[in-house]
Amino acid sequence: MSDTLLVVDMQNDFMPGGALPVPNADRLIKTIQTLVHPNTETCIIMKGRRRYHDSYSGFFDDGGEATKLTDRLNEKGVTDLYVCGVATEYCVKFTVLDAIKEGFGVKVLTDAIAGINSDDEAKALIEMMNAGAELESSVNCEQFSHTVLTMDSHPEVHCSFKKDGGIWPKHCVFGTNGWKSALTVIKDCT
Numbered sequence: 001m002s003d004t005l006l007v008v009d010m011q012n013d014f015m016p017g018g019a020l021p022v023p024n025a026d027r028l029i030k031t032i033q034t035l036v037h038p039n040t041e042t043c044i045i046m047k048g049r050r051r052y053h054d055s056y057s058g059f060f061d062d063g064g065e066a067t068k069l070t071d072r073l074n075e076k077g078v079t080d081l082y083v084c085g086v087a088t089e090y091c092v093k094f095t096v097l098d099a100i101k102e103g104f105g106v107k108v109l110t111d112a113i114a115g116i117n118s119d120d121e122a123k124a125l126i127e128m129m130n131a132g133a134e135l136e137s138s139v140n141c142e143q144f145s146h147t148v149l150t151m152d153s154h155p156e157v158h159c160s161f162k163k164d165g166g167i168w169p170k171h172c173v174f175g176t177n178g179w180k181s182a183l184t185v186i187k188d189c190t
Contacts, residue, residue: 004078005035005144006099008058008085008092009152013178019171022086024114026182031112032084033183037143045069046153048172054160056091058150059098070102072148080105082141083133085150088115089124095150096128106133109141149181 013019015026036042045067047055055061058069073081081104083096092113099106108128115121129135152172160166172179 002077002079003144003146004073004076004081005032005147006058006081006083006085006095007032007147007149007183008083008095009087009150009172010085010182011151011172011178012180012182013152013171014086015182019169019178022114022116025086028084028086028112028114029182029184031109031138035082035084035109035112035138035141035144036147036183037145040143040145040147043072043146043148045072045148045150046174047150048152048154048158048160049174051155051157052159054158054166055152056094057098058091058095058148059102067150069148069150073104076146078104078146080107082107082109082136082144084109084112084138086114088113089117089120091150091152093124093128096133097131100132107136108133109138110135112138149183151179151181153179 014022045058047067053061053063060066081099085092096106153174154172156173157164160168161170
């Protein structure tokens, strides 16, 4: 296996009506679901689990602690990642930059990402390209037989929440409906 679809944070809390909605994130669902083979092997990587460290990247939190993503990809012999999800200028960008640092080839599926602010999203795309990522449309892709989902999986009290001194509303608390995947091809993420 060499290619894997890496779906970043397509969770209910980032959809319209969620705690921290990304504009038009719901429009990505159909596109992403068409990329997932019906018999896909799916791996869930939870991030942002430590109370005092946030994690925009699917690879590391802001304290430098690694998730299991690199190990899982290496175990499967993955060399190239096709990245989609939300939000372009936050979790997608930091996941892509760390993927490149970890030695993976990266293609960002531009019709399968969404950002919060269009100016910041454009800057993030340039930063990712300058780091070595390629931009591609999902129409050039076949279905993936291996899919990895990164999911914010915060505890009830977390440094990123406004009430706990952070900048974001409370979101993606592990086990809540907002934490669950917005993709119906993923049967159960618990």
